[in-house]
Amino acid sequence: MRGPADVQVVVLMGGLGTRLGGITKECPKSLVDVCGRPFFDYQLELLIAWGFKKFLFLIGYRADMIEEYFGDGSSRGISITYSQDGEKLLGTGGAVRRALPLLEDDFLLIYGDSFMDIDYAETLYRYEIGKRAGNRALMTVLCNNNRFDKSNVIMDGTRLVLYDKHDPKPEMDYIDYGVCMYERSLFAEFAEDEAFDISVIQHDLSVKGKLTPQIVTKRFYEIGSPSSLAEFTEYVKKRFNEKHPAVFVDRDGVINKIVWNDDIDQLDSPMKVDDFEFIPGAGEALMQLSENGYYVFVVTNQPGAAKGKTTLATLYDINTYMLETLSKEGAAVDDLFMCPHYPTLLPATKEKFLIRKCNCRKPEPGLIYRAMRKYNIDMSSSFMIGDSCTDVSAGAAVGLSTIFIGDLKCDLCKKLGELSPDYIAKDLKQAADIITRNG
Numbered sequence: 512m513r514g515p516a517d518v519q520v521v522v523l524m525g526g527l528g529t530r531l532g533g534i535t536k537e538c539p540k541s542l543v544d545v546c547g548r549p550f551f552d553y554q555l556e557l558l559i560a561w562g563f564k565k566f567l568f569l570i571g572y573r574a575d576m577i578e579e580y581f582g583d584g585s586s587r588g589i590s591i592t593y594s595q596d597g598e599k600l601l602g603t604g605g606a607v608r609r610a611l612p613l614l615e616d617d618f619l620l621i622y623g624d625s626f627m628d629i630d631y632a633e634t635l636y637r638y639e640i641g642k643r644a645g646n647r648a649l650m651t652v653l654c655n656n657n658r659f660d661k662s663n664v665i666m667d668g669t670r671l672v673l674y675d676k677h678d679p680k681p682e683m684d685y686i687d688y689g690v691c692m693y694e695r696s697l698f699a700e701f702a703e704d705e706a707f708d709i710s711v712i713q714h715d716l717s718v719k720g721k722l723t724p725q726i727v728t729k730r731f732y733e734i735g736s737p738s739s740l741a742e743f744t745e746y747v748k749k750r751f752n753e754k755h756p757a758v759f760v761d762r763d764g765v766i767n768k769i770v771w772n773d774d775i776d777q778l779d780s781p782m783k784v785d786d787f788e789f790i791p792g793a794g795e796a797l798m799q800l801s802e803n804g805y806y807v808f809v810v811t812n813q814p815g816a817a818k819g820k821t822t823l824a825t826l827y828d829i830n831t832y833m834l835e836t837l838s839k840e841g842a843a844v845d846d847l848f849m850c851p852h853y854p855t856l857l858p859a860t861k862e863k864f865l866i867r868k869c870n871c872r873k874p875e876p877g878l879i880y881r882a883m884r885k886y887n888i889d890m891s892s893s894f895m896i897g898d899s900c901t902d903v904s905a906g907a908a909v910g911l912s913t914i915f916i917g918d919l920k921c922d923l924c925k926k927l928g929e930l931s932p933d934y935i936a937k938d939l940k941q942a943a944d945i946i947t948r949n950g
């Protein structure tokens with residue numbers, strides 16, 4: 512499985528930004544100032560944190576300013592190369608086609624005027640799995656119901672049925688999100704200097720059933736208009752400039768029920784979407800935390816695929832189902848951090864790249880560190896909630912107040928030793944009450 516360091520990121524930055532009026536008179540959209548920094552800095556840092564290192568910027572309008580600001584990327588530990596759009600406007604597809612000699616065989620494509628905070632490891636994984644099944648591209652999609660723009664994608668569960676941006680249909684309730692992956696050869700089929708929109712390729716692949724979807728559950732931000740720029744500016748203030756407390760929540764046994772697994776004759780995490788069942792009151796508790804100003808982060812060990820009980824794709828599907836359901840109920844989770852690893856190779860293991868002695872599997876606090884790198888967290892007033900001693904240990908290791916869910920049995924007390932939890936609650940709702948001082 513290829514990691515972010517091996518994958519080229521191509522960024523469309525040539526747009527004129529005419530809807531921003533005076534703001535882009537002197538400066539390209541990607542350099543528009545947001546709280547003292549150029550817009551694209553925020554997205555670039557996100558990608559660097561995921562481990563991406565190879566960038567190709569497709570530039571046109573005020574190209575000189577972009578090259579001057581970002582340079583060759585070496586000061587950020589990455590490499591940036593540039594492709595000039597040229598005189599004739601070629602559209603998004605034509606701009607990528609023009610850069611053909613610089614494109615790698617497979618690449619990630621994003622827009623220089625959008626902030627897209629998604630699980631990029633999932634993107635690379637799904638693209639690779641799709642490729643093995645004969646697909647040639649990946650499209651991220653968001654359940655939209657015409658919230659941001661006209662919906663243009665029909666999904667059937669986790670299958671993408673149709674993408675069409677020019678012929679809206681009532682069954683369309685998803686929208687293309689703006690992060691895609693492509694085979695280079697798709698662009699080689701077009702003539703140089705031919706103007707076309709990338710949606711032509713995406714539509715064609717969707718009709719042929721060759722477009723892999725990735726459902727994402729967090730909204731995107733873009734700065735195409737003064738109102739969307741104002742919206743992103745507010746978001747940046749809250750996310751990067753102000754500190755907020757957080758609640759780190761374990762998943763299984765806290766948000767959803769542990770289920771009986773016939774294969775191993777034991778209680779276990781759900782191994783398929785149909786087995787996922789919310790614990791009553793969990794959504795409400797998450798909403799309560801959120802409304803009281805806490806970030807809500809799910810931190811979860813999911814070694815099921817590493818142990819060969821299911822696939823990583825299914826583990827992602829289960830998380831997506833949970834996040835989408837919560838989001839529809841208004842109980843947004845700010846982020847989810849999953850450790851899919853297991854330290855020991857088992858006879859049933861198929862996805863061997865998941866076997867790793869990592870630092871993210873709780874009781875290690877790696878998932879919490881990952882959240883701390885992404886968000887500006889006030890750790891001194893933050894909490895960890897879980898139903899295992901590993902959750903309590905992970906939280907205590909980084910100085911979080913810990914809440915144990917369930918009955919603290921004596922065998923568990925012994926396991927924890929000095930590390931007894933700060934609070935014990937019967938469920939997530941009671942834990943949320945303790946945190947928000949209603950209990």
Ligand SMILES: [Mg+2]
Nearest residue numbers: 761763764898
């Ligand atoms: Mg648990």
